[in-house]
Amino acid sequence: GQQLNQSPQSMFIQEGEDVSMNCTSSSIFNTWLWYKQDPGEGPVLLIALYKAGELTSNGRLTAQFGITRKDSFLNISASIPSDVGIYFCAGSEYGNKLVFGAGTILRVKS
Amino acid sequence: DAGVTQSPTHLIKTRGQQVTLRCSPKSGHDTVSWYQQALGQGPQFIFQYYEEEERQRGNFPDRFSGHQFPNYSSELNVNALLLGDSALYLCASSLGTGASTNEKLFFGSGTQLSVL
Numbered sequence: 470g471q472q473l474n475q476s477p478q479s480m481f482i483q484e485g486e487d488v489s490m491n492c493t494s495s496s497i498f499n500t501w502l503w504y505k506q507d508p509g510e511g512p513v514l515l516i517a518l519y520k521a522g523e524l525t526s527n528g529r530l531t532a533q534f535g536i537t538r539k540d541s542f543l544n545i546s547a548s549i550p551s552d553v554g555i556y557f558c559a560g561s562e563y564g565n566k567l568v569f570g571a572g573t574i575l576r577v578k579s
Numbered sequence: 580d581a582g583v584t585q586s587p588t589h590l591i592k593t594r595g596q597q598v599t600l601r602c603s604p605k606s607g608h609d610t611v612s613w614y615q616q617a618l619g620q621g622p623q624f625i626f627q628y629y630e631e632e633e634r635q636r637g638n639f640p641d642r643f644s645g646h647q648f649p650n651y652s653s654e655l656n657v658n659a660l661l662l663g664d665s666a667l668y669l670c671a672s673s674l675g676t677g678a679s680t681n682e683k684l685f686f687g688s689g690t691q692l693s694v695l
Binding site: 473475509510511512513514557559566567568569570571572 | 583612614619620621622623624627635637669671684686687688689
C-alpha cells in the first residue's frame with residue numbers, strides 16, 4: 470500500500486532557529502498537506518499544496534510540493550515554544566482519503 | 580459555531596466486546612471520514628460517509644462498520660474488539676468529497692479507545 474516516509478522522526482531545536490522536515494512517497498499524490506497535532510487534539514491543517522512545484526507560505530511556515538509529486542518539505546522559520554508538537558505530512562490522490570506519514574516530533578529548547 | 584465533536588472522549592473495553600463511537604460534523608459539512616491513530620503513528624483512513632453511504636474504504640476488516648444519519652452525524656462501530664484496536668479514533672468532516680475539499684477537512688479531538 471501507499472506509504473509516506475517522514476523525517477526526521479524527532480528533533481530538538483533552539484528557540485529562534487529554523488526547522489526543516491520532509492516527506493517522501495513511493496506513490497504520486499495530487500495533493501500534499503501538512504498538519505500539526507497537539508496533545509489531546511486532532512490534527513490541524515497548516516498548509517495545503519495542489520500543484521507540483523508549488524511553494525506556499527503561512528506566516529513563518531513554508532511548504533513545497535515536489536516536482537516529481539512524490540515529496541514535500543516544510544520549513545518553520547524563527548521557531549518559538551508554541552511550535553512544539555507533532556507535524557504530519559499527508560498525501561491525497563482524490564477526495565479526502567488521506568495517507569499520513571508517521572510524524573515529526575518537534576521539541577523546542579527555550 | 581461548533582467544530583467537529585466526538586463522544587465519548589475516552590473508552591475502555593475488553594477483548595471481544597463491541598463499541599460505538601459518535602461524531603457530529605462541523606456545521607454546514609455533509610461528509611464524515613474516520614481515521615485510526617495508533618500510538619506514535621499517523622492517522623490511518625478507515626472509511627468515508629457521504630449521503631448516508633460508505634463512499635471510500637481503507638484497508639480495515641469488516642469488523643469496522645459505520646453509519647451516517649440524515650443530519651450528517653456518524654457512528655463508527657467495531658465488533659469483536661482486539662487488543663490491537665486500542666488507538667485514538669478521529670473523525671473528520673468536510674463539505675463534499677472532491678479533492679479540492681482537502682483544505683477544508685476539519686478533525687475532531689478523537690475518542691481514545693483502550694482494549695484490555
